[in-house]
Amino acid sequence: MENRVVSAKELKAAKAKLQQGVVLSMRGISKSFPGTKALNDVDFTLRKGEIHALMGENGAGKSTLIKVLTGVYPKDEGQIFVDGVEGEAHIHSPQDAQNLGISTVYQEINLCPNLTVAENMFIGRTKNIRVHWRENEKKATEILNSLGIPAQANQELSRCSLAVQQMVAIARAVDMQCKVLILDEPTSSLDEKEVQMLFGLMRDLKNRGVGIIFVTHFLEQVYEVSDRITVLRNGELVGEFPISDLPQVELVARMMGKDLNDLADLEEIGQKKTAGEKVIYNAEKLSSAESKPFDFQIHEGEVNGFTGLLGSGRSESVRAIFGADRVTGGKVEVNGKKVNIAKPHDAMKAGIGYLPEDRKRDGIIADLSVRENIILALQVMKGFFHPMSRKEAESFADEYIKALKIKTASQDTPVGSLSGGNQQKVILARWLLNHPNYLILDEPTRGIDVGTKLEIQKLVLKLAAEENMSITFISSEIEEMLRTCSRLIVMRDRNIVGELTGDDLNQSSVMKTIAGGGQ
Numbered sequence: 001m002e003n004r005v006v007s008a009k010e011l012k013a014a015k016a017k018l019q020q021g022v023v024l025s026m027r028g029i030s031k032s033f034p035g036t037k038a039l040n041d042v043d044f045t046l047r048k049g050e051i052h053a054l055m056g057e058n059g060a061g062k063s064t065l066i067k068v069l070t071g072v073y074p075k076d077e078g079q080i081f082v083d084g085v086e087g088e089a090h091i092h093s094p095q096d097a098q099n100l101g102i103s104t105v106y107q108e109i110n111l112c113p114n115l116t117v118a119e120n121m122f123i124g125r126t127k128n129i130r131v132h133w134r135e136n137e138k139k140a141t142e143i144l145n146s147l148g149i150p151a152q153a154n155q156e157l158s159r160c161s162l163a164v165q166q167m168v169a170i171a172r173a174v175d176m177q178c179k180v181l182i183l184d185e186p187t188s189s190l191d192e193k194e195v196q197m198l199f200g201l202m203r204d205l206k207n208r209g210v211g212i213i214f215v216t217h218f219l220e221q222v223y224e225v226s227d228r229i230t231v232l233r234n235g236e237l238v239g240e241f242p243i244s245d246l247p248q249v250e251l252v253a254r255m256m257g258k259d260l261n262d263l264a265d266l267e268e269i270g271q272k273k274t275a276g277e278k279v280i281y282n283a284e285k286l287s288s289a290e291s292k293p294f295d296f297q298i299h300e301g302e303v304n305g306f307t308g309l310l311g312s313g314r315s316e317s318v319r320a321i322f323g324a325d326r327v328t329g330g331k332v333e334v335n336g337k338k339v340n341i342a343k344p345h346d347a348m349k350a351g352i353g354y355l356p357e358d359r360k361r362d363g364i365i366a367d368l369s370v371r372e373n374i375i376l377a378l379q380v381m382k383g384f385f386h387p388m389s390r391k392e393a394e395s396f397a398d399e400y401i402k403a404l405k406i407k408t409a410s411q412d413t414p415v416g417s418l419s420g421g422n423q424q425k426v427i428l429a430r431w432l433l434n435h436p437n438y439l440i441l442d443e444p445t446r447g448i449d450v451g452t453k454l455e456i457q458k459l460v461l462k463l464a465a466e467e468n469m470s471i472t473f474i475s476s477e478i479e480e481m482l483r484t485c486s487r488l489i490v491m492r493d494r495n496i497v498g499e500l501t502g503d504d505l506n507q508s509s510v511m512k513t514i515a516g517g518g519q
Contacts, residue, residue, distance in 0.1 A: 022083070023048045023179050023211040024069075024102075029078035031064055035409045038064040041077075042237045044230055046180060046211040048083070051202060053214045053222045053243075056232035057255055057449030059407055059419045062215055065232070066182055070097040070104055083179060103173030104182040111169055113158035117144070117151050121172045143171050147201060163194030167201050174205065181205065182213045187221060188446060191309055199225050217449060218477075219248055233257050252450050275302035275486060279336070280438050280470045281321070281352070286330030288320035292494045293330065296321070298438065301468040303460060305485040307478065308514055313494030314474050315357045318440045321472075322347045322354040324362075335437075348381060353431035357442040357474075359420070363427045366416025370408050371397035373415045373426050377434045400429035405455070421448035428456070432463075438470040439463070445475060457484050478507050490514055 024046040031039040039061045046052050056062050067073040069080065071091040082089040082100050091097050097104075111120045118133070118140035140153035149167045151160050157168065166186050173181055183202070187195045202212055202225060214226055222229065222243075229246055231238040231254045238254050246254075282297040291313055298304055306314040319325045323341045332339055334350045341347045347354065356362035364373055374397045379388060388396075397411045404425045408418055415426050424444060431439055441460065445453040461484060463469040473484050481488060482505055490498040490513040498513040 021048050022046065024083070025081040026065070026069065027079050027081075029065065029068055029080075030076045031068055031073060032076055037235055039068070039075075039235045042232065042235070043240075044237075045240065046213060047228075048179075048211055049206050049209045050228060051206055051212045051214055051226045053216065053226040053229045054232070055222065055229055055251065055255060056238075057421070057451045059234070059422070060232040060255070060449070061235040062232055063184075063419075064235075066104070066184065066213070066215065069180075070094050070102060070182070101177055101179035102182070103178035103180070104184060105166060105169045105173060105186060106184045111157055111165060111172075113156070113165075115157060116153065117155050117157055117160070117168055118153040120157050120168060121175065139175075143175050144168075147171055147174065147204060149201065150197075161194060163190050163197050166190075166198060170201060170205070174210070178210065180211050180213065182215070184215045185217070186214075187216060187218060191311075195221065219251065219450065222251075223248060231255055255450060276300035276468065280334065282333045283321065284331045286320055286332060287328045288316065288325040289328060290325045291316040291320045294496050296489070296496075298470045298472060300437075300470055301464050302487065303464045303471045303473055303485050304487040304489065305473045305475070305481050306489050306491055307474075307481050307510060308491035312491040312514075314491055315442055316494065317491070318354070318442055318472060318474065319356075322352060322440060324354065324356070345380070348377065348434070348436075351437035352440065353377070353434060353436035353438070354440045355424075355427050355431065355442060355444055357446075359423055359427060364415045364423050367414055369412045370401070370406065370415050370418070370426055371411035374400055374429045374433060377430045381434065396433055397429075400433060403432075404429055404459075419448075421452035424448055424452070424456070428459070436469070438472075440472045442474045443476065444473070445477075445480065453480070460484055478510055482507065482510075492516070 022045055024044070026042070026044040029039050029042045029044070030037070042061065042065060044054075044065065054062050054065070064073065068075045069091065071093040074092065080089045080091060082102070085100060089100055091100065112123065115123065118137040121140050121143070122136045137153040144151055144153060147167070149164065149171055151164050151168060157165060160168065170181065186198060190198065202214075206212060214222070216222060226243050228240065228242055229251065230240045231251065233255060276299055278300040279297050280300050284295050285293040286296065287293040294317060296317070306317055308314055316325065320327060323343045323346055327342055332341055334352075339346070339350050341350060344354070360366070365376070371393055375388065375393050378396070382388065394411060400406070401408065401411065406425045406429065407422050415423055418426070428444070444456050457480065460471055460473060464471055473481065475481050485505070486501065488500045488505060488510065489496055490500060490510065492514055497516070500509055500513065
């Protein structure tokens with residue numbers, strides 16, 4: 001089907017669109033993998049000088065569509081037309097896409113941190129044996145200045161903030177005459193100020209006529225910067241909408257394929273959450289190699305959370321609780337008994353589970369199967385000299401795949417091939433199988449779709465309300481914290497600067513406390 005002949009009528013229609021300011025037209029794109037149809041007859045149109053959000057839940061087909069466009073995957077059916085190219089564009093590799101003016105900047109920045117900004121902008125692009133670095137630095141400076149990027153050409157890239165590194169990657173793409181710029185989750189690791197810097201650059205490129213495909217899970221950001229939205233669901237096109245014609249609630253409903261009653265369900269469950277009198281975990285002057293000394297406790301059935309800006313010490317605090325970083329001091333009691341938690345295995349024996357902030361680095365083992373990842377914590381507790389039977393492992397995996405609605409072809413599928421939301425569910429299954437009394441969830445919904453976010457939030461509240469599990473929940477999204485937590489510990493500069501409960505659990509109080517204006 002790859003070589004299907006384009007009809008004269010189709011070619012004429014595509015050319016007409018390109019002449020009307022359309023820089024990219026994808027028609028009838030389909031792509032299958034063994035056991036699944038990732039894309040089914042999907043259309044996508046990008047106009048010059050437009051920021052176009054590509055939205056959908058994990059597994060909706062966004063990444064597959066991008067990979068087809070950039071030549072990572074061959075399409076099974078469909079045509080791609082690019083402004084300036086006569087007839088159908090044939091894209092068989094990322095290099096083909098780049099030659100056509102299609103560039104991608106990924107969430108994980110694919111640059112060399114040990115090289116300078118200028119070296120990163122021009123590396124691999126010099127055809128001559130001799131490299132004129134002085135000329136390249138001069139040209140890089142001109143590009144950086146023209147785009148308003150706050151970096152020096154001779155500055156080592158590792159000394160730049162993540163936002164500036166993203167912007168340097170974008171500058172490299174712009175200098176390579178890109179017509180289509182794909183930004184894949186560019187803001188997931190940025191703070192609010194850095195996001196605004198990036199948005200400023202995106203608007204500048206938009207004014208220069210660059211078409212931008214913006215892939216993100218942050219709904220508020222979509223409405224702040226985008227002109228148009230295309231929604232995918234289960235590999236199919238739901239529709240394309242001007243931003244003004246699709247309210248946020250309706251966008252969520254279209255992404256999920258149902259009416260949005262889930263928030264009401266959350267509020268109903270949330271009303272049931274009441275912390276018990278029993279203190280499950282108590283720490284005094286706990287410190288680690290990465291955290292300052294702090295006091296902390298959590299009651300039975302309580303959902304509390306650490307909040308603060310990026311770098312405030314949220315993750316460092318919970319890593320100290322779990323023994324993931326070297327503990328340097330403090331007194332810890334679990335269920336009223338003094339314990340020594342020097343490493344994660346000590347925490348696990350004390351009934352503590354931990355879903356880490358970086359699931360790819362610290363959570364999943366990508367090459368192992370879904371089943372092997374689910375049973376990992378329980379097997380560690382049993383000891384590797386006492387392996388569980390294959391039948392037992394399959395039974396456990398099957399139970400939690402069904403309970404958490406993990407989308408996987410089979411138990412034997414490598415977990416690294418699953419979507420981000422389903423990887424997160426696998427790690428949750430790992431800890432739920434171990435039945436902890438106290439579960440720490442650090443950014444459990446980062447980078448996953450809104451439907452899965454709501455599922456995880458409901459699960460958290462249900463575990464606390466119905467099973468008396470104590471849960472510490474961390475999220476960069478304050479609204480999500482307010483929706484799930486009955487108590488917030490506010491951090492600034494790796495110090496606890498306040499605690500909020502009851503009527504003080506609102507966005508204004510959180511921001512004032514972070515800024516130093518609250519109690």
